[in-house]
Amino acid sequence: MTSENKSHGRRDADGALIFQNDTGAQESMGYMARVYPEHTDVLLTIGPQHRNRREVLHGGIIVTVMDSACGYACSRHAAEDAGIPFVTMSLTTNFIAPVAEGTIRATGRVTGGGYKTLFCEAEVRSEDDRLIATATGVFKRSK
Numbered sequence: 001m002t003s004e005n006k007s008h009g010r011r012d013a014d015g016a017l018i019f020q021n022d023t024g025a026q027e028s029m030g031y032m033a034r035v036y037p038e039h040t041d042v043l044l045t046i047g048p049q050h051r052n053r054r055e056v057l058h059g060g061i062i063v064t065v066m067d068s069a070c071g072y073a074c075s076r077h078a079a080e081d082a083g084i085p086f087v088t089m090s091l092t093t094n095f096i097a098p099v100a101e102g103t104i105r106a107t108g109r110v111t112g113g114g115y116k117t118l119f120c121e122a123e124v125r126s127e128d129d130r131l132i133a134t135a136t137g138v139f140k141r142s143k
Helices: 024-029 059-078
Strands: 017-020 032-035 040-045 086-095 103-113 117-125 131-141
Touching (some): 024 059, 032 059, 059 086, 059 103, 059 117, 059 131, 103 131
Antiparallel strands (some): 017 032, 032 040, 040 103, 103 117
């Protein structure tokens, strides 16, 4: 993507804004964000580079995709086309079940807040719709 497209993404056939290789972290981990008006989905296909010593998806990566889903959801909530950046103030995570392969989906939704601070929740599900992890967070407008 060109730098001009990074803050606006592109739209897919469903009308979602798609962000791929939008940040260095996103590019190195290989996830994609699909930003809808009411929520954001972050998709990651698990590869060997994402697994821990137990050969399951590393918990830090699970947290990262939930954090990203919430951040994109907050940006979209604050302004059309995901233009306002938000930073994470806190993120509380609960790990429910391990997952070792396939594509996971982290869904983030804004649950409340105001102009400068938003509250968000996220969950990660496996391809077979098993709940893997949940999170709640507080996000602050950074501009």
